[in-house]
Amino acid sequence: MRVAIPLLVALTAVALVACSGGDDETSAPVPPAQRFLTAEDAPGTKPDPVETRQTTVDFDEFIAALSERVVDPDEEEMTTVFQEAGFKGDGVDARFFGETHTFTAPHVFSSFIELESEDGATTALDWLEFDSTKPCPMSCAVQTSTFDVDDIADARGVHRIATAEDIERVGTEDQQPFDSYWVGFTNGAFVYTVDLRGPPESVSEEQALDIASAYYDRLIGN
Numbered sequence: 001m002r003v004a005i006p007l008l009v010a011l012t013a014v015a016l017v018a019c020s021g022g023d024d025e026t027s028a029p030v031p032p033a034q035r036f037l038t039a040e041d042a043p044g045t046k047p048d049p050v051e052t053r054q055t056t057v058d059f060d061e062f063i064a065a066l067s068e069r070v071v072d073p074d075e076e077e078m079t080t081v082f083q084e085a086g087f088k089g090d091g092v093d094a095r096f097f098g099e100t101h102t103f104t105a106p107h108v109f110s111s112f113i114e115l116e117s118e119d120g121a122t123t124a125l126d127w128l129e130f131d132s133t134k135p136c137p138m139s140c141a142v143q144t145s146t147f148d149v150d151d152i153a154d155a156r157g158v159h160r161i162a163t164a165e166d167i168e169r170v171g172t173e174d175q176q177p178f179d180s181y182w183v184g185f186t187n188g189a190f191v192y193t194v195d196l197r198g199p200p201e202s203v204s205e206e207q208a209l210d211i212a213s214a215y216y217d218r219l220i221g222n
Contacts, residue, residue, distance in 0.1 A: 029114075029190060030219055036093035037110040037194065041214040045108060048094035049101055055091035059083070062090055062113075072134045078127075085123045086116025088189075097198075106198030108211060113191045121186040125156065128193065132158040132182050141171030147181075147205055151213045155185035163200050181208035187219055 029035075032055065039045055047053075056062055063082070067073040069092075092111040096102075115121045136142045141162045149155035160180040167175045180197040181204070194215060196208040 029188060032091065035091060035110075035112045035190075035192070035219070037095055037108060037211065037215055038218075039095075041218060042095055042108050042211045044097050045095035046098075046101070048096050048107065050103075051094040051107075051109075053091065053093040055089065057089040059087055062087060065092075070128075070131045072131060072137050081127045082113075082115075082124065085120035088114040088116060090114065104199060106196070106202045109193075109195040109197070110215065111193045115189050115191070117189055118186070121189050121191045122154075124191045125184050125186050128184055128191065129156040129158065132160070132184075136162075139167075139171045139175055141166040141169070141175060149183055149185070149209060149212065151209070152183075152185045152216045155183060155212070155216075157205075157208075158182045159205065161200060179203050181205050183208055183212040185212070185216060187216075192216075192219065 090113040097106040147157040184193045
């Protein structure tokens with residue numbers, strides 16, 4: 001998975017339980033500008049001045065951007081999956097931790113994909129999770145595992161890490177150490193994703209879960 005490439009994807013969809021009235025219902029979509037992480041969701045972050053917010057409703061642009069972001073892109077497979085899921089639009093945004101932006105600082109990426117239905121969103125989330133668990137095609141240095149996301153219904157969590165030691169042993173010359181915690185979930189016909197990444201030991205599963213939970217709660221109006 002490429003670290004510094006704009007993540008014009010990654011997202012969520014699943015019927016969520018509203019907290020009022022006692023009836024199960026999916027929350028109404030929030031306005032586009034509110035579909036990304038904020039400083040309140042991810043304390044200590046600022047908007048990335050380089051990897052700026054991107055949105056599109058053009059399917060070809062979406063597939064091209066997704067190909068740059070995912071672990072092991074297969075354009076034909078992605079086209080089939082997202083056409084059948086009913087792609088309508090998506091967006092991606094990046095924030096960094098610290099006072100001054102650097103490419104090596106920890107970052108957190110958020111994205112959404114809008115599909116035609118809740119089933120389409122679940123299909124998209126399944127594919128994104130599956131891709132996130134793949135080994136890097138050009139290197140054996142990346143280790144992957146999954147983790148539970150207890151506070152979000154049907155959410156998925158994937159941890160990816162490549163240490164300096166593993167890269168030296170079985171990696172490639174241009175590969176950089178990284179640590180990544182990815183969380184994906186759905187709300188109605190939308191898929192949302194959070195990807196917290198940085199050098200090894202600069203980010204944590206607990207931090208990613210806190211950010212994802214705050215993001216989810218805001219999206220569903222809690």
